Amino acid sequence: MNHEDHRRHMSGEHSARATVSEAEHVDHTTHGQAMPEGHAHSAVDEEHAVHQHGQHAGHSTAMFKNKFWLSLALSVPVVYFSPMFAHLLGYHIPEFPGSSWIPPVLGSLIYFYGGTPFLKGGWTELRSRQPGMMLLIAMAITVAFVASWITTLGIGNFNLDFWWELALLVVIMLLGHWIEMRALGSARGALDALAELLPDEAERITEHGTETVSISELSVNDVVLVRSGARLPADGEIIEGRAELDESMITGESKTVPRGPGDTVVAGTVATDSAVRIRVGAVGTDTALAGIQRLVAEAQASSSRAQALADKAAAFLFYFALGAGIITFIAWVLLGSPDEAVIRTVTVLVIACPHALGLAIPLVIAISTEQAARAGVLIKNRMALERMRTIDVVLFDKTGTLTKGQPGLTGIAAIEGMNDDDVLALAAAVEADSEHPSARAIVTAARNHGLRVPAASGFASLTGRGVKADVGASAVMVGGPNLIAAEGLDVPGEIREQTRPWVQRGASVLHVIRDGQVIGAVSLEDEVREESRQAITALQKRGIRVAMITGDAQQVADAVAAELNIDEVFAQVLPQDKDKKVGELQSRGLKVAMVGDGVNDSPALARAEVGIAIGAGTDVAMESAGVVLAGNDPRAVLSMVDLSRASYRKMIQNLIWATGYNIIAVPLAAGVLAFAGVAISPAVAAVLMSVSTIVVALNAQLLRRIKLDPAAVR
Known part of the structure; x- marks a missing residue:
């Protein structure tokens, strides 16, 4: 399943009206306020907006x-x-x-x-x-x-x-x-958009085989089969199989995460490459997704x-x-x-x-509103427009907002006797048949370098480790530390020296192995948007501070912050803590505009004085925000400041x-x-x-x- 497929899944392209929708619903009034808890509503559209x-x-x-x-x-x-x-x-x-x-x-x-x-x-x-x-x-x-x-x-x-x-x-x-x-x-309610992150049905495993059931029929301790490319229907624990999971909706991490037997997994995340069997641990309002719903409702009510x-x-x-x-x-x-x-x-x-x-x-x-729309800024809440002129700090989510949300090649290392182009060409040859985002980044980089990529045969995926294929007469493998450990290989000192700074700043390092010898490595990182640098500089010239929040590791966040000259960084932040970090800034007397694109940003978008969703993001992020940027250009935030x-x-x-x-x-x-x-x-x-x-x-x-x-x- 490719990255675009992930995006469509995260956007709730396949509609679902499942158990999560039983959680509290929020009435989006024209001032972005919520009804008190207990006032349940169906999806609130433009025809039912109430002053x-x-x-x-x-x-x-x-x-x-x-x-x-x-x-x-x-x-x-x-x-x-x-x-x-x-x-x-x-x-x-x-x-x-x-x-x-x-x-x-x-x-x-x-x-x-x-x-x-x-x-x-x-x-x-x-x-x-x-x-x-x-x-x-x-x-x-x-x-x-x-x-x-x-x-x-x-x-x-x-x-x-x-x-x-x-x-x-x-x-x-x-x-x-x-x-x-x-x-x-306003368009549909944020909480209904959250419900769409769940599939309509699940494959429950019984003593007679598998049966397709509505996820509302699932119970704790049921075992379900989640196929490659599918979303998890409930929280639970993997009991069989290994897969790379896209957990960005929960953690904010841009990289997929390897999960295997004994690991806890969350409803709405995506198994990107392999099938797994899961024992259901929580359903309905007890899931992590429903918990995010409650956070959104509480944050909107506190606006x-x-x-x-x-x-x-x-x-x-x-x-x-x-x-x-x-x-x-x-x-x-x-x-x-x-x-x-x-x-x-x-x-x-x-x-x-x-x-x-x-x-x-x-x-x-x-x-x-008309003028803003022409500049790619969709105003959903008039109070957001009025408040924008008073903002003291703009808090950007990193992944998919300041960065492109997908890996890009940032470095190549090679042993003596090999050059960077040779290493990249071999890596691209092996990865050519893979749909993994990292593989596509390597192949794209080789194409951009104008390299002639040799043909490969016998491609195989090594779950949780990497990939391998035959290139000419050589057996070539590409993978991370798990592959090095599994093959019992030593990384040459010259490669370790070149990759050390990559590791320190949190980049993904993939080693290239030919005939049992490590001959080089490549680094992959979430690419920073050039527009982000311009937007941050312009905001700071207007006297507005810029902060960044992310679920990524501290070293990853620090590297991006240093590159963009960001004033303050919050790293390794979980969804509930993103909400708290907005409150922390507000407790200092600062008025906050939050810019994000993921489900995990929704509570923070709702809590901030102004919530700004990147239009390329998920439906729920856009519904929780008072402003939606039609594109993914963070410079549009400047248009909103000037218009406000x-x-x-x-x-x-x-x-x-x-x-x-x-x-x-x-x-x-x-x-x-x-x-x-x-x-x-x-x-x-x-x-x-x-x-x-x-x-x-x-x-x-x-x-x-x-x-x-x-x-x-x-």
Whole structure:
């Protein structure tokens, strides 16, 4: 089974809905938060993303989209037949029986149909005593609804026809929330992606032979057969056979690990070269994979509960508008104008509704998301984008992120009388028929060196030791220390001297043996990406520290860190410790962005302030992260830093405009300058509100001028 096959297996290409999926499920809210333990969910997709704190009243993206389009269609006749709007633009409304009832009837439909999520959300905020955007919108549309009906029914001497304003307010807010939720939509749940790492079925060995069963039918002490290239269905112990296991999903180690009788093995890992028999030791929620699921759930639940900036501004505006409305009413009553008190109070409460504020953040998010996607950065969580500008340290996983995740030839040693090309050519000849990643690295290196590789015959795999074949008249073997020990050979001193530094930095050393004599050796190491060096240098120039975390040995990690000039290294780290290392950095007061690509990175991705998954990695890593890099270029992290800082500036500018406009317009609507003949009528207030929305929208569009190109990192 080749490396690409391993990748597909690790990515859960063969779907499975097995016992692991019984573990806790996490509800991915738009802020990356999780439901408390015990709230089980099925896979959560974009259509079921729910705004944090219930502000979207549990409604879906599709619901906001449908309500927007229908409300928009209903608002057209409401606006056209509105006397206030007709007077404003100076056209004559066609009159026919019932024409005067079009705005109130359709406006009421819009209020109850399109306004429902805001009314529900406002009630939720009121009950929780956390006023925000929803309560402010609910208050404004309710005041407009009641005031408009009072005018329509001729109660009192009021001119408060706000039907068109009510309709446009609901439509604009539905649009804003639809844009926001679409930008924040997530794909499948991380925990379902974890379940996909298990096969659907297992081959259980019985006294009558083998039988294929669902893995949910497996019990402790069952014996299962795992064929070459297959994934292990349960945790257990090998009782027969030897194989090289790809355990990268658990350990983070890039190299396969030899396992034989008596060794403990883990569900979801891959037997790469040989079949083994395993006695099942744990199934379902007791497996290591299910344990990682629980870590992901706990880490997501512990994420920061930061509030969106717009919600904070809306809370301020709610109190400001409510206080201004009360003061306005009392002041005009005391001045002896109760009719004017009602008109002014309603105008204040309607004009305070944040049309611009409702679009200030969603538009910036939508445009930022679009710009990021063009640069290969997929934003899944808006809070991740907002937090990225505050990051103090970026913690990179080594294997598959800073490195290519596959071995490459880094050194050749030869005895006196042989040259490097001769040794490499012989090694490539023997390895030509092998699909092992190390074999492919050797063959590729020989091809890149332009060598003529001789033909080999009689190829055989020596499980756990190496390979052998006949090259011409010579018997040639290639393998590691186990092969040297098994053959009882001595490694020449000159070869030991050349390979010592390789061993010290953790490289895999394979010896080349011809006719019973060690004639050379090659070293294989996980290759560092050139893009990694550029990304790290650019991050450090921006004042951001860079750390690396890996399951590899300390000497391997130190060698990579020295090559890339990394500030801090965490080596030999198991999955649960990766999560803890993020917490350790956070305990120092640092805000952490974690970049990884494997299942073993998932808890850490969820724990960090910003989780960034390499797109070439596994599904679960991408689901646990708030950001996904579509490619495997770590320089794209720089694009996100720059975009985060730019979009934050736009958010602040829009919020200042949206709130500042209200701070000026509300007192004018209240009539504070009425003594000087300056007063804003309800119609003028509505127009000004629309102008503020246009300003915010145009300002957000300026984000499109930002150029994000990972290849141009500086």
